[in-house]
Amino acid sequence: MALQTNSRVIRWIDHRLPIFTFMNHELNEYPTPRNLSYMWNFGSLAGIALVIMIVTGILLAMQYTAHVDHAFDSVERIMRDVNYGWLLRYAHMNGASFFFIVVYIHILRGLYYGSYKAPREILWMIGVVILLLMMATAFMGYVLPWGQMSFWGATVITNLFSAIPLVGPDIVVWLWGGFSVDNPTLNRFFALHYLLPFVIVAMVFLHLWALHRFGSNNPLGIDAKGPQDKIPFHPYYTVKDLYGLGVFLILFAAFVFFAPNYMGHPDNYIEADPLVTPAHIVPEWYFLPFYAILRAITFDIGIPFTGIVLIDAKLGGVIAMFGSIAVLFVLPWLDGSPVRSGRFRPLFKQFFALFVVTCLVLGYMGAMPAEQPYVTISQIGTAYYFAYFLVILPLLSVLERPKPLPASISEPVLRGGGTVAGATAKPMEKP
Amino acid sequence: MRAIKHMGRLAACAVTAAALTVAAAPAPASAAEAVSHPDYEFSFDGIFGTFDQAALQRGFQVYEQVCAACHGIRLVAFRNLADLGYDEDEIKAIAARYQVEDGPNDQGEMFMREGIPADRFPSPYRNEQEARMMNGGAYPPDLSLMAKKRKGGADYIKALMVGYTEPPADVELTPGMYWNEYFPGHQIAMPQILYPDSVSYADGTPATIEQMSRDVATFLMWTAEPMLEDRKQMGIKVILFLLVFTGLMYAVKRKVWADLH
Numbered sequence A: 001m002a003l004q005t006n007s008r009v010i011r012w013i014d015h016r017l018p019i020f021t022f023m024n025h026e027l028n029e030y031p032t033p034r035n036l037s038y039m040w041n042f043g044s045l046a047g048i049a050l051v052i053m054i055v056t057g058i059l060l061a062m063q064y065t066a067h068v069d070h071a072f073d074s075v076e077r078i079m080r081d082v083n084y085g086w087l088l089r090y091a092h093m094n095g096a097s098f099f100f101i102v103v104y105i106h107i108l109r110g111l112y113y114g115s116y117k118a119p120r121e122i123l124w125m126i127g128v129v130i131l132l133l134m135m136a137t138a139f140m141g142y143v144l145p146w147g148q149m150s151f152w153g154a155t156v157i158t159n160l161f162s163a164i165p166l167v168g169p170d171i172v173v174w175l176w177g178g179f180s181v182d183n184p185t186l187n188r189f190f191a192l193h194y195l196l197p198f199v200i201v202a203m204v205f206l207h208l209w210a211l212h213r214f215g216s217n218n219p220l221g222i223d224a225k226g227p228q229d230k231i232p233f234h235p236y237y238t239v240k241d242l243y244g245l246g247v248f249l250i251l252f253a254a255f256v257f258f259a260p261n262y263m264g265h266p267d268n269y270i271e272a273d274p275l276v277t278p279a280h281i282v283p284e285w286y287f288l289p290f291y292a293i294l295r296a297i298t299f300d301i302g303i304p305f306t307g308i309v310l311i312d313a314k315l316g317g318v319i320a321m322f323g324s325i326a327v328l329f330v331l332p333w334l335d336g337s338p339v340r341s342g343r344f345r346p347l348f349k350q351f352f353a354l355f356v357v358t359c360l361v362l363g364y365m366g367a368m369p370a371e372q373p374y375v376t377i378s379q380i381g382t383a384y385y386f387a388y389f390l391v392i393l394p395l396l397s398v399l400e401r402p403k404p405l406p407a408s409i410s411e412p413v414l415r416g417g418g419t420v421a422g423a424t425a426k427p428m429e430k431p
Numbered sequence B: 001m002r003a004i005k006h007m008g009r010l011a012a013c014a015v016t017a018a019a020l021t022v023a024a025a026p027a028p029a030s031a032a033e034a035v036s037h038p039d040y041e042f043s044f045d046g047i048f049g050t051f052d053q054a055a056l057q058r059g060f061q062v063y064e065q066v067c068a069a070c071h072g073i074r075l076v077a078f079r080n081l082a083d084l085g086y087d088e089d090e091i092k093a094i095a096a097r098y099q100v101e102d103g104p105n106d107q108g109e110m111f112m113r114e115g116i117p118a119d120r121f122p123s124p125y126r127n128e129q130e131a132r133m134m135n136g137g138a139y140p141p142d143l144s145l146m147a148k149k150r151k152g153g154a155d156y157i158k159a160l161m162v163g164y165t166e167p168p169a170d171v172e173l174t175p176g177m178y179w180n181e182y183f184p185g186h187q188i189a190m191p192q193i194l195y196p197d198s199v200s201y202a203d204g205t206p207a208t209i210e211q212m213s214r215d216v217a218t219f220l221m222w223t224a225e226p227m228l229e230d231r232k233q234m235g236i237k238v239i240l241f242l243l244v245f246t247g248l249m250y251a252v253k254r255k256v257w258a259d260l261h
């Protein structure tokens, strides 16, 4: 339905380019399940985090110099001499961490409530693409200040590609633009670090497009049965998201203003030095679980008793690390249970809880030196991580007996003794 | 012993489901080689902490009269000393005590001239090679960011200054090395520099080792994070605003949703 308005200008434009109708439809009257919990706040928070990163990033880029001789000092100049430069830099630095916190919660929400199941498979897969792009962006951004962890992190991670059979070493030289991480590497990382966030924006649009096709999933995981199950996005969820934003910003500000370097590594305040290797090279905290998986593969994989090695430990680690994300792509086809929400899946619930603990433990192991007992714990964690997706979920789809599902969304919502559905709230017209 | 500590942390990590705790994980990585040091009280600690200007001026005096012989603070400009409470004339006078390289002049020559407030502190050595040559192969690092590039920051710097002792009986020191309680690995190439009355403070404060260490650590916190006070002051205002905003949004949310529940 076209937007009703008294403004002739808006009507004139809208008739030719129905952008106002579109915005009204997608952001105002957009029908949303009435029972979303606070877990559903993290999508909009991720969007705001992305905007914060882009705004602070562009302002930083106006003062930053992407050259090995000047990068470190240019960041220090931003911190000391640029008006509010310290605020931009600390907001960007901590913004990356908060972006990942928000997105990880967003993903775990999806995993628990089965948001990846039909008809939202493509929505989910676009989300995984966004995660990959975020990781690439954050990895390259961390190289820009050209501290010791920047340089050695870049060296370790780009070197992983040398594990690829035959062409690996050539790929690494191609990535570096030379024979080590050096000025060409820094330059291309800056170019890509500027570019990728805008690719993420495009992906976010696709993500929302796919979302609005069927609307949000909800804590019960059942489809809306009629207009009484839905409410318009505005004002209900706009105000709820604003409240969530307030809580998010308080936590974010607490770090930016009072503990700006808490999540960083002190070594990155030492300028990059190719001749001095830090005692421990650790990535940013949000990569630690994947780093633990990478290092958990300490053994060659080959044909038993023949001594033939098919996949050496290094390549195995790289495959496991990328595989840990790749497995998310096929998740919609691994979990065949018709029930979406974990609330009605008594067994799934327990394996899911263990999965969350495993991710935290893997994160902790990623920060530990590659010694015992950490290696064994990482291996157990890695095994469970993959077993959860590849073994447990497929088996549960067959073995588990889910609890009975409620008849509709508004039924359990109203059981608390509220008013009759839609008596005072605006009921949703069929869109 | 260390394993027990790690196990304790591991248990704590496993039970805390909040994603934020993962953030704490990177810290133990460096704990492996670092020695733990005391947690001193500084005026700039905490949410409302500020720099004590008198301590900053004394710390600057220690730096200038003792540490500057070997260490630079190349990221700091003379004009920044205004934060310490010096006025324009005092800053000009301080800058003029230093010779800085400038040029080329119209004969194409580099030349030395007196410093001006816009200059940054010149470093004692031209480059790392010269620094090592003058220090028996060891490199005295630039101190501008020292309070941020070492775990423990100002606490570590102060501990390092008071941490010189005789080595344990069973340890034989490498020639040219000294024993320090708090330096990672304990053997440090920097000798004990601070002794009672190494400087005579302009404000008459007795110059004990403890006092000088505290003052120079305060000064180096300032060189590393000169905008610390601005940051905290703005933070308090921002958080207060956000608390009001969030409270308001919560009230509006309850009101809007009241007719639904």
Ligand code: HEM
Residues within 6 Å of the ligand: A050, A053, A054, A055, A056, A057, A058, A059, A060, A061, A064, A075, A089, A092, A093, A096, A099, A134, A137, A138, A139, A141, A142, A143, A144, A145, A193, A194, A196, A197, A198, A200, A264
């Ligand atoms: C997906 C969004 C983004 C993420 C996750 C991200 C992440 C990061 C990270 C982790 C750093 C290192 C911070 C540090 O330790 O100092 C960084 C630095 C930087 N980023 Fe971004 N960034 C994003 C978007 C952008 C955008 C859109 C720009 C604009 C061109 C930008 C420009 C910069 C610059 C100039 C630096 C170097 C200055 C510094 O290190 O503080 N970033 N970024």
